[in-house]
Amino acid sequence: MMLSTQTLDLPDQRIAYVETGPADALPVLFLHGGAVDRRMWHPQLAAFPEHRVLAPDARGHGGSSDAEGPYRLADDVVALLDALGIERAVLAGISMGGGTAVDVALEHPDRVTALVVGGTGTSEPQFTDPWVLQAFADWRAAEQGSDLEAWVEVLQRFTTGPHRTRDEVDPAVWDLIGTMARDTVHQHLRVGPDGLPLPPHPPTPVTQTWERLGTIRVPVLAIGGDQESEDHRSMGRRLADSVGGSGRYVEIPGAAHYPNLERPESFDAAVRELLSAL
Numbered sequence: 001m002m003l004s005t006q007t008l009d010l011p012d013q014r015i016a017y018v019e020t021g022p023a024d025a026l027p028v029l030f031l032h033g034g035a036v037d038r039r040m041w042h043p044q045l046a047a048f049p050e051h052r053v054l055a056p057d058a059r060g061h062g063g064s065s066d067a068e069g070p071y072r073l074a075d076d077v078v079a080l081l082d083a084l085g086i087e088r089a090v091l092a093g094i095s096m097g098g099g100t101a102v103d104v105a106l107e108h109p110d111r112v113t114a115l116v117v118g119g120t121g122t123s124e125p126q127f128t129d130p131w132v133l134q135a136f137a138d139w140r141a142a143e144q145g146s147d148l149e150a151w152v153e154v155l156q157r158f159t160t161g162p163h164r165t166r167d168e169v170d171p172a173v174w175d176l177i178g179t180m181a182r183d184t185v186h187q188h189l190r191v192g193p194d195g196l197p198l199p200p201h202p203p204t205p206v207t208q209t210w211e212r213l214g215t216i217r218v219p220v221l222a223i224g225g226d227q228e229s230e231d232h233r234s235m236g237r238r239l240a241d242s243v244g245g246s247g248r249y250v251e252i253p254g255a256a257h258y259p260n261l262e263r264p265e266s267f268d269a270a271v272r273e274l275l276s277a278l
Contacts, residue, residue, distance in 0.1 A: 016063025031097030037062030099123030121235030161256030225255030
């Protein structure tokens with residue numbers, strides 16, 4: 001589905017997003033992962049025609065503006081809801097987007113109807129798997145060396161997961177992740193007077209997220225891909241077991257960090273089951 005990008009110019013930021021579905025229907029907001037953008041949700045844009053579906057770009061990604069000072073991703077989501085006159089929404093996120101969705105439920109509980117969280121448990125992920133720890137070490141090295149292709153290569157390890165090769169991933173999914181990551185760097189990387197890259201302003205973290213999960217009283221669907229690392233899957237299970245409302249964990253076969261792209265039918269079916277129960 002091809003949709004024209006819309007933008008909201010707010011006092012402290014520009015938010016780019018796409019929207020489809022009836023304006024008076026239950027809103028479902030899809031939040032993308034780090035280093036990619038709203039395009040990761042293209043299979044879902046037409047999958048829920050009875051709902052108001054929105055997919056924004058986070059700060060420093062896609063068509064949204066870069067951060068010029070302190071900010072929190074959860075507050076940006078609420079700013080978008082306020083600007084569009086949306087009181088409450090179902091928030092669905094993968095990786096960084098999943099952490100943001102949980103943060104909104106913790107910091108702004110009256111704005112959330114339900115949560116769908118994949119590729120993480122909260123915005124404070126906890127890793128012990130040597131495969132994951134090595135990937136993050138290699139990612140930092142690529143950043144420090146300003147090696148874009150090495151940086152994208154590490155990101156793509158999460159596309160395959162620890163047990164598959166590139167040949168076992170749909171080429172269209174692989175190419176989309178790589179394109180979005182390169183676009184993020186080309187469109188948002190800032191360069192200092194010395195010609196060296198400047199690190200982006202990091203969002204202000206929401207803290208004590210794991211400890212506060214029991215305060216979440218809305219339905220929570222945690223989704224993992226069975227080809228993802230054990231760390232990622234165990235965080236999803238922990239999230240589902242820790243929330244104070246209805247928590248459920250679903251594992252999707254044949255997918256790693258982006259189950260919505262690799263197995264959209266299974267992902268959408270799990271989300272649709274949650275929505276139908278609301």
